[in-house]
Amino acid sequence: MNKLRLRSLLAFLFAFALIAAACGSDSDTASDDGGSSDDSSSSDDDGSSDDSSGDDGAASGLEGTLRVLIHQNPPGVEFFESFNDDFEAANPGVNVEMAVVKADDIPTVNQTRLNANDIDVTTISVTGFDKAVQPYMSDVDTPFWQQLIEAGLLMDLSDQPYVQNYDEAAIADGSFDGGVYSLGLGRTIYSGVFVNLDLLADVGIDVPTTWDELVSACDAVTDAGFKCMIAGGQDGWPVFVGTYGLLGALYPDQAGMVEGLWTGDLKWNDERGLELFDRYATYADMLDAESAGLTGDSAGPRFAAGDVAFGPMGAWMAGPIDDAASFEWTYIPFPGADDAADNQTFFGKYDMSLAVAAETPVADIAHAYLAAFSDPATYNDFANATNYLPTQPTAELSNTLGAATAPILQQGNFAIGQEQLYVNPKGAGQWAIGREAALWLYNGDFGDPVEAANQVQADLESGLAG
The missing domain is CATH 3.40.190.10 (Periplasmic binding protein-like II)
Known part of the structure; x- marks a missing residue:
């Protein structure tokens, strides 16, 4: 990953976010996602504070701890470790705590940690929003991701600008009942x-x-x-x-x-x-x-x-x-x-999908984190590091697999x-x-x-x- 490029991007994004916050533009998002409100008392809840202007966190206006959960996938883990370092460097007031679990454990761990309000950004699935119950099916259980949405544990990301960096099919895969609840980071053949x-x-x-x-x-x-x-x-x-x-x-x-x-x-x-x-x-x-x-x-x-x-x-x-x-x-x-x-x-299938906890106390940091990750240049680096088929239309795999699959996928x-x-x-x-x-x-x-x-x-x- 090009760290200088990423840090410059992050600095721009968060400076823009700070100006927008000062103008009150966060109020709609905060009231919808439960992360923060526009009154002074809630700024402490989401990790930012009006009193932080004299410390390092003021560089981006973000301050707090972001708890991230991903699945065990060596290239993906390595990428996120580097990305987290860059994100923290660009936001000295932010600490990213990342946990890594086996893919098979994702449903159980998400159920536990989301109910305990112990996670902010999480890998909600490594198979996309699959096994959806269809009208012709009877006496079957709803998939775990649907149960989490219907329990009010996942945030609707529909209004977040970074969602539009992904192609329509990927957005549709992470959607349910009119809302967008996950970012599909890649497809797997x-x-x-x-x-x-x-x-x-x-x-x-x-x-x-x-x-x-x-x-x-x-x-x-x-x-x-x-x-x-x-x-x-x-x-x-x-x-x-x-x-x-x-x-x-x-x-x-x-x-x-x-x-x-x-x-x-x-x-x-x-x-x-x-x-x-x-x-x-x-x-x-x-x-x-x-x-x-x-x-x-x-x-x-x-x-x-x-x-x-x-x-x-x-x-x-x-x-x-x-x-x-x-x-x-x-x-x-x-x-x-x-x-x-x-x-x-x-x-x-769709593979790794990221979601945001509905009750995260650091919604501003969670959205900034996903916005930085979703920057086309950063995402392109991620796709090439993991060999996922890209879900952003501007990304390309610059390897033998990419050359082999491009004529079919295009x-x-x-x-x-x-x-x-x-x-x-x-x-x-x-x-x-x-x-x-x-x-x-x-x-x-x-x-x-x-x-x-x-x-x-x-x-x-x-x-x-x-």
Whole structure:
């Protein structure tokens, strides 16, 4: 990050904020978000004070402690540590206390700390506002983020200027019931395939664009003595996540697919469903036996060794692969459909999303913090540090992943995947989540794809009937 650039920006922003505050322009925001009011007694509550003109905090007019919560993600943590240092340097009256938790702990920690009024800016989700309850669903629980909003624990950011730095889709993802409650800091692709271009050239084949071409390419690669593809079979989940692009290729309308499964208009064992499961089985056979000993984290560096043609993995592995690979590579949508035109979409999710506690006593600092982070130059640095697909229209990834994905993303061909849209009916059997079936076929839980599809549909219907 360019610290001089950031500090100059922060100084400008906060000088402007101080002038605006003196003119009374904060009163509307304060009354809406519960952070501070425009009377003299409340300035002590939000960490600023009219009596601070003689101390260091007067440089920006901000004073107090900002409590920030983020999730464990090494590049992201490193960036925020540096950003926090810069923010404190530009605002000597401010202290940033940052806590880091595991991603799986975010719902519980947010519930506890927001209710205790023990947090100001928080990572509210690493999957966006997902699993929203739809009108056709019945007897399902509302997602945790919705429960926090309806409990009045998150601040509506609709009127904050920095929100407009993000693209419309990202703003929509962080919105609920007419308000904007989170900033989506990035998107993640989980449906693509890393391709070893040098290996394919050595074998004498092109990058596959259809399902049949992929199968033929694998045959050619293995006949030449190389490995076709690998995934983190030891962890399990990377095997089925590797097929999310295959699922999307056959069901490009992922939201429509979820609705169809709930209403009965689609079935896992109808004609198209059986085609999907047959391809799941083929995919499981194409995975090299070495996959069984690989974790999700080790599969990327193993692909980078150079003797594997394809790595069906999330885009988050781009960093480790770029660091270790000595060959040319690219990242493509999974060629799961028969028509190349149907294999032009990346599927994924929104990742890290920041929110502000509704009852924070330092609302002015929280907004200044998010405004500084949301500055396009600073945000661009963040996106490149984390390899998130940018949610600001002016940001670009200046690396191999960015070059590979730009032609697809610039066409608007990014869609939220089924994992973020599907809510399993209560009472459904253990095999009801059909998007995971490639793992079961890989593990040998089912010896036949038709048997697997029939079982998945039966377990789904047991929940729908309840």
